[in-house]
Amino acid sequence: MVNELQRIISAFVQILFIILLPSIWWFLTVRGKVPFIEWIGLKSIKRVKDSDLISWIIGGFLLFTIFYMFIFPLTRSIETATSAFSGMGYKALPSILIYSILQTSLPEELLFRGFLLKRMANHMPFVFANTIQAFAFGLLHGVLFASVVSLEVTFFIIFFTGAIAAYLGFVNEKKAGGSILTSWIIHALANILSGLVAAFSLL
Template sequence: MILLNQIMSAVLQLLIFLSIPFVWYLLTQKRVTGFFKWLGLKTAPTPPLKIMFCILVGFLVVLFLPYLWLYRSGNLNYQGFTVDAFRQTGWSIETFTVILIWAVVQTSLSEEILFRGFLCKRLCNKWGETMGNALQALIFGMVHIVALPDKNLLAMFLIVSLTGGIGYALGWLSLKKARGSILYGWVIHAVVNILSPILVFTFLLPSYMLQ
């Protein structure tokens, strides 16, 4: 049941996040064809693999200690089907599948579509690439404040800074190195989101579950 609920939740969020740019595209372009390419669901002539690797490693190095503090201090926790699956079945096939669906589809794909594929490009068209990318990154960071159970100012600053920094880097990757494609940022985003619950559940969740 948890797996089915996760699938339904992921599909629903993806459809909602897709519908916003799709309606905009219909209203501005007056056609349906070409939507996915316009959104950035396309490959670049030369995949920026080295840059992707550097960004991924940089994220993991920079994010580890701040996020460790956020979890240990109780300013950030996991809720939802990933936690439910782990609590019920531990490291089972179901838990891994729930994490993959959550990380690859519900969070990384839907967020890359809405923020980098749609919002970033619209803001860049209006304000220029540097300002437009910074604005979408700020919005992306601020949205993640909802993950904080208590609105501690330091925790809020860290969340906005860290997730906003990720959003800016992924926007830069799409704009400067991937010809507008969001596929490569999606890969990085998905890997980070897969590793995050695995590390948290392995090292932090046992004590967290007892609180």
């Protein structure tokens, strides 16, 4: 219970830190015109039928899964975020859910698809804005592993996570009416999977 509480507190600190810059940006530019929650993309999903939405979510989850299947053997001996769950089985489930939903996917979606992509897309064609946010997302994840994996693996991580980020950005803006809830769901499901794989030593 203590571990889960610490994770929840850590998650909210991260979220507050992540939304600090967007909050200031919103306050100085569009305060009074659009609510912050809507401006950052935390709004209802529109423009897509339930069946289509499920297909897009499954597609994104499969992309993450394929990436994980490729990257896991290359990073098996490296300490990662999910290493804390290794061999814990069902006992790790509460921590995995907190980690997946609040600690990682929500802050990253708020920053990359909620803030960065949306602000850039207001000033340049969507394809350029989406490519930039995707590259930034991929670069962040590549840098995290750069010191412990080969250059080739680092480039693989940057490319594949960048491709996933581009997919998430496209789904949010072109299929879900600008809502980041879709990418948050996909991202969280993928992280839950990686946590469960570690907890039950499935690979």
